Amino acid sequence: TGGVIEESTAQDIARRLALDIALWDQLGCLSPVVIYAVGVAGSEANKSSELWADLLADALATALASTEQQWPRGEIDPASARDVVRERSEAELRAAAGRNVRVMASDSTAWTVVRENGPDLRPAPLHRFIRVAPVISPAALVEALGPMGPTLRPSPSRGSASKRPRCVANSRPSEPRESAGPVGCRALPSGGTTPGAVYWPRWRGSPTSSVSVC
Numbered sequence: 001t002g003g004v005i006e007e008s009t010a011q012d013i014a015r016r017l018a019l020d021i022a023l024w025d026q027l028g029c030l031s032p033v034v035i036y037a038v039g040v041a042g043s044e045a046n047k048s049s050e051l052w053a054d055l056l057a058d059a060l061a062t063a064l065a066s067t068e069q070q071w072p073r074g075e076i077d078p079a080s081a082r083d084v085v086r087e088r089s090e091a092e093l094r095a096a097a098g099r100n101v102r103v104m105a106s107d108s109t110a111w112t113v114v115r116e117n118g119p120d121l122r123p124a125p126l127h128r129f130i131r132v133a134p135v136i137s138p139a140a141l142v143e144a145l146g147p148m149g150p151t152l153r154p155s156p157s158r159g160s161a162s163k164r165p166r167c168v169a170n171s172r173p174s175e176p177r178e179s180a181g182p183v184g185c186r187a188l189p190s191g192g193t194t195p196g197a198v199y200w201p202r203w204r205g206s207p208t209s210s211v212s213v214c
Helices: 005-027 045-071 078-096 138-151
Strands: 030-036 102-105 112-115 131-136 152-154 201-203 210-212
Touching: 005 030, 005 045, 005 131, 030 045, 030 138, 045 102, 045 112, 045 131, 078 102, 078 112, 131 138
Parallel strands: 030 131, 030 210, 112 131
Antiparallel strands: 102 112, 152 201
16 A cells, blocks of 8 residues: 555454454454554654554444344353453543543443554453554554463464565474574564564463454
């Protein structure tokens, strides 16, 4: 897209993400739990990451609502429902406090999209609860993922082969990483990222632990 963020791009990615979230009700090994919207390179990187997060969050809310009609989420236990309500309420409190946070959700607990104001790590209630977080640059993304570094491993990515990040991780957290990067990813683009190229790492040792980078 040459650095231009387009609504149609967000809608296409959102439809594919909604499917991956809905399959197994977000309880699969590759089910996304957070989506990082990375700004394009240049002086407007912060603005572009905010816009990209807004576009993705809005499109994903629409896609999840549609997906719920086609594939309704299964029943969940009361404890899981409380987790969803708690995280929704916490996000709404942050929004009321003036943070750039939005909550888009079904009337029930069937699906939730939280548009976050930054890449801080937060709990993942699962059961079709997804966060979309703006990140100003790939370097900022690497820093944000640093605490998860020992448990990240690569999984297949979406996008064209020319845009597809390659990643190196270890079979055991104790093994030295082959990459100098704090998350073991040697090819996150240093000059910016192209909207539409989605990368799927996987947190080792967790049944539901994928993050997506758009």
